[in-house]
Amino acid sequence: MAAVAALGLTATLSGCGGSESGDVTLKLVAADYGNSAANNSKKYWAGLVKGFEASHPGIKVDVSVYSWKDVDRKVADMVKKGQAPDIAQIGAYADYAKAGKLYRADEMLSIPTQANFLPHLADAGSVDRTQYGLPFVASTRLLFYNKKFFAQAGLDAPKTWDDIRNDAAVLDQRGVTYPLALPLGPEESQAEAMMWLLSGGGGYIGDVGSYEIDSVENVKTFDWLKTNLVDKGLVGPVAPGKLDRGKAFDAFTRGKVGMLNGHPTLMQEAEKKGVSVGMVPLPGIDGPTKGSMGVADWIMGFKQRGHRVETGKFLDYLFTDKNVIDFADEYDLLPVTDSASAAMESDPEYKPLRKFLAALPNSEFYPVGKTSWARVNESIKENIGNAFAPNESPESVLGKIAQDARAAEEAE
Structure with missing residues (x-):
């Protein structure tokens, strides 16, 4: 945290x-x-x-x-x-x-x-x-963007997923190293994943309080990320499953990142190094996400x-x-x-x-009131980055984590 x-x-x-x-x-x-x-x-x-x-x-x-x-x-x-x-x-x-x-x-x-x-x-x-x-x-977390890059490209702050995709494509054409940084390496991938799942109307827990990690909404969210950002080369030179949060944050403070999810400490560190930071609620399918992580x-x-x-x-x-x-x-x-x-x-x-x-x-x-969360958290950190690997699919990876979550919940 x-x-x-x-x-x-x-x-x-x-x-x-x-x-x-x-x-x-x-x-x-x-x-x-x-x-x-x-x-x-x-x-x-x-x-x-x-x-x-x-x-x-x-x-x-x-x-x-x-x-x-x-x-x-x-x-x-x-x-x-x-x-x-x-x-x-x-x-x-x-x-x-x-x-x-x-x-x-x-x-x-x-x-x-x-x-x-x-x-x-x-x-x-x-x-x-x-x-x-x-x-x-x-x-809490918000979507950060480099205001200088956006101003130079004539872009407005993103409000929807389509905005993120389109803005990332423009930033890529202008030579930005990480148009959108997507850190799903093991350091804190449970946070990055949860932010995107919430923006797609899903999350780790369903309405009845049980894990629903491979829900239809969650699979659709990761499918969208894979198709529209990862497969198009808009997430930078490091595969999401290999990029840890700390390295992504460091790249942002060095002016190498167009957009990424961030917290207050990153805002302070970036501005100390001369990066002008814009912040908006994480864009969703049709508009800004109403709830943050x-x-x-x-x-x-x-x-x-x-x-x-x-x-x-x-x-x-x-x-x-x-x-x-x-x-x-x-x-x-x-x-x-x-x-x-x-x-x-x-x-x-x-x-x-x-x-x-x-x-x-x-x-x-996070569902920290569940004693099973520690095991589920480890499974997410270990596996979630594989959702974008060449020989894997979001559905299969989320399904594996969901299976681990059900086993952990039954053992509570």
């Missing part, structure tokens, strides 16, 4: 005076969103803990910060050893909820705090209609150490507008609460994020 950079560093933060002086010490494990020592997430947590401890005598907080490549495994190991933290800010919650290891949201949070989450995010944090995962930070990371409270009340007080403090906005602002991400979102939308400082903020309430999220 979301803006992630692995430093592989661990830092432990504790409040002034040491944890021994408090009646309760909460143990919190969190992910590092920074991409350098200067913006390591431990600085955010240090400031937040200092403020919390000053206003909540008797509660201390020790925070361990790990890189994204390590944090989920660290928490899993702690839980396996019977040493679960009180609070974990990681990428997934459903397995722990299913195993009965987490507090429900309503067991920890005040009513105003729980009611303040954006509804789609609260739903995404639920298992069997009960919320266990608290959204920590979010991001959203990504969220999660924070949760574990039962093992029995600190339900103290955990709730800390989380209520964490989700105040200032703390939510401070973190989102530091890492070019989006807030997860109604009030913080409204505050950012009305603040001129955050004008560049308004299109992303506007897309968030109607965004669709």
Whole structure:
């Protein structure tokens, strides 16, 4: 999800005076969103803990910060050893909820705090209609385009799939390396695929909550991409299944890409390097897609150490507008609460994020409330790029992933 950079560093933060002086010490494990020592997430947590401890005598907080490549495994190991933290800010919650290891949201949070989450995010944090995962930070996706290329070619921002095809053909004729970058390599292909499936009226989950990865709509979407973009050589010199998101983003910031799906961090990086970025909702068959793809990371409270009340007080403090906005602002991400979102939308400082903020309430999220999602996610990343390989077809590849998804769902 979301803006992630692995430093592989661990830092432990504790409040002034040491944890021994408090009646309760909460143990919190969190992910590092920074991409350098200067913006390591431990600085955010240090400031937040200092403020919390000053206003909540008797509660201390020790925070361990790990890189994204390590944090989920660290928490899993702690839980396996019977040493679960009180609070974990990681990428997934459903397995722990299913195993009965987490507090429900309503067991920890005040009513105003729980009611303040954006509804789609609260739903995404639920298992069997009960919320266990608290959204920590979010991001949405829009179609980015190089405004200089479009202006030079006399093109308007695309609104439909046909616009994308026609614009890509013009950009190709003008020598743009990647008229449309289509990164379906294993790095984060589940996101790229989901964006296109949503734009075609499909998605990973059907109306009854089961996987429908090889639905008629999804097959039609990938058939269109293959016929109109891939087979016509409009996606650049690297096959979609070999192109990772990071390489596509880097090419965009170097002025080598006409169009691609992007998030707020890419917008900032591109503009720092002099690329003028246009952003529109992902075009659909007949017009702009009404819902965007959203990504969220999660924070949760574990039962093992029995600190339900103290955990709730800390989380209520964490989700105040200032703390939510401070973190989102530091890492070019989006807030997860109604009030913080409204505050950012009305603040001129955050004008560049308004299109992303506007897309968030109607965004669709990965089905993270299903414990089968981890297996399905891996199957998508491993296989989806093959849909455009010379000896494969979208229907057969989506069918294989759908078979894996059904097997994983039956094992839930």
